[in-house]
Amino acid sequence: MPVRTIEWVGETDGCVRLIDQTLLPVETRFIECKDPGTLWEAIKSLRVRGAPAIGIAAAMGVVLGAQKSQAETGAGLVSDVERCADYLATARPTAANLFWALDRMRRAARESAEKHPEEIRHRLLAEANTILEEDRDICRRIGRNGAELIHDGDTVLTHCNAGSLATADYGTALGVIYAAHEQGKRVSVFADETRPLLQGARLTTWELMQRGIDVTLICDNTAGLVMKEDKVNLILVGADRIAANGDTANKVGTYSLAVLAGEHDVPFYVAAPLSTFDLDVDCGHNIPIEQRSGEEITCGFGRRTAPKGVKTYSPAFDVTPGYHITAIITEHGIIARPTTKGISEHFAEANK
């Protein structure tokens, strides 16, 4: 593990420690979030990003909210916690894990509403740490399940960062690569740089190089070419939200990769925990897509790279229809050619 992406430091009076991912790879700096507002800003500005990591961060943000609450009764604290969860839910709109984790924290609070505020705080910290610990385990199971799909000598193309930095410490899409690597398979990776915020260039290459995995950085627009040149055996990406029918929201550009994969007969895999599925959303059309500031495109590199006043269109995510996806890899197994029925059955089995 290169670094700890996120952790709770101390007891209920502690704080959240995050690696500031906006500074990587040039600088490895940790920040401490001591109140929900700082944590909200850290999520909003992508100091912590990646659907599972956002979920963990938000859960810990609720612990900070409970810590700051002046409530003298359990019911009062629960009410403050609910308000804090509502607030944290506004940090980013797309990642399902954010809402899933906040719901877990709300539930944990409500279940302890009869207790003393300090006991509830302990319960909430335990729940947040459980979410983090579960994520470690889930990612390793996703990795093992997905590694079956990687053959010795394969080259994987990936987009954005679905690695250690997007989760507690192992990754979803990159977790699959790590697991194959740990099994002794030789794996090479093409990493899309992933404009505008360059998570692929800054984070994915950094992680893979730290683990000694062969990685080549390309511009996003070069992905089609490397497929045409037969340099890619499979595509592996993470997900921010998966609808009941398998439509998958992930970093903008993922949809194009899926179409290009189809054109070149390259399998296209999504790796994500069950907590990334939103079964209340029937299809991708109903997944809310975050719009980011145009400044991220026009002056993201420390210097202006487009005329002042230029119009931009900057959605953070796009939706890949389930029918373009060869399989979704979860901690429970593999959903081949995802459909509403297949996903529903997968959940039924997982919940047995």
Place this chain on the structure above:
Amino acid sequence: MPVRTIEWVGETDGCVRLIDQTLLPVETRFIECKDPGTLWEAIKSLRVRGAPAIGIAAAMGVVLGAQKSQAETGAGLVSDVERCADYLATARPTAANLFWALDRMRRAARESAEKHPEEIRHRLLAEANTILEEDRDICRRIGRNGAELIHDGDTVLTHCNAGSLATADYGTALGVIYAAHEQGKRVSVFADETRPLLQGARLTTWELMQRGIDVTLICDNTAGLVMKEDKVNLILVGADRIAANGDTANKVGTYSLAVLAGEHDVPFYVAAPLSTFDLDVDCGHNIPIEQRSGEEITCGFGRRTAPKGVKTYSPAFDVTPGYHITAIITEHGIIARPTTKGISEHFAEANK
């Protein structure tokens, strides 16, 4: 016309004046190239770029070579000119117009080999200026021919810069848009930013905004999404070299756009002068593709955006097979669904 991309200033003892396109849109600075070495560097480092503009610049570079020659005979000067042309041909390997223009200059020199060196210099300057003047005319004819394909209210997606800045002053792909605009058609444009050197973000948006044409900047990885969202009526790009069978080398990312256009039933048009065709090359497989420095990806904009030592793959161009192209627009007309036969017939008609 926003600016003069390139011009010869003065008589045979003059120099080449270029707008330094690496500084746009932040700074509008002109440079004067007074010897072939400076001009070679300007082409190599993309201060002047775009296949037609590279051809014009190289032709003028040959005039600089003739100016510097100490030869006292016509034959001696022609020999120096040939050496200078060979040298300028090494600046960049893909754009057909570079070699086409240098061949014209060599021919002009040889045809005047019997004359006095100063007469040959005048002949070469006249030839270079003719290439520039012809380009103005050719681009307007391409524009008129292509404008037939644009309907009132259409939105065009374009990649890189095939505009005023890539030619003498009007453009190929953007020339088509300018012509439609001049005919009173309402046209909107999505401009891919075009990593790594951001010609779309820096140059295409700048040109279009100066001409009052509605333009929206997107990251390259967002092109598939805007097509999926039915926001694009057609794609228009330029070309760096077109093989005898219609396979087209253009800025890396063009191939992916063509595949995505096919998926979404969006017509995909290439606009280029006949001088961009290389009929000696049977298919795209035999077009040499320039590899650029990885630094253009990892620290192109004043700050490092990837780990030191990361491997990169940075081809400047890719090849779109002719069968992905709806039509090629030239100064002579439109080659629908280009094939070796169709292109050969188009040239036969054009040369009548």
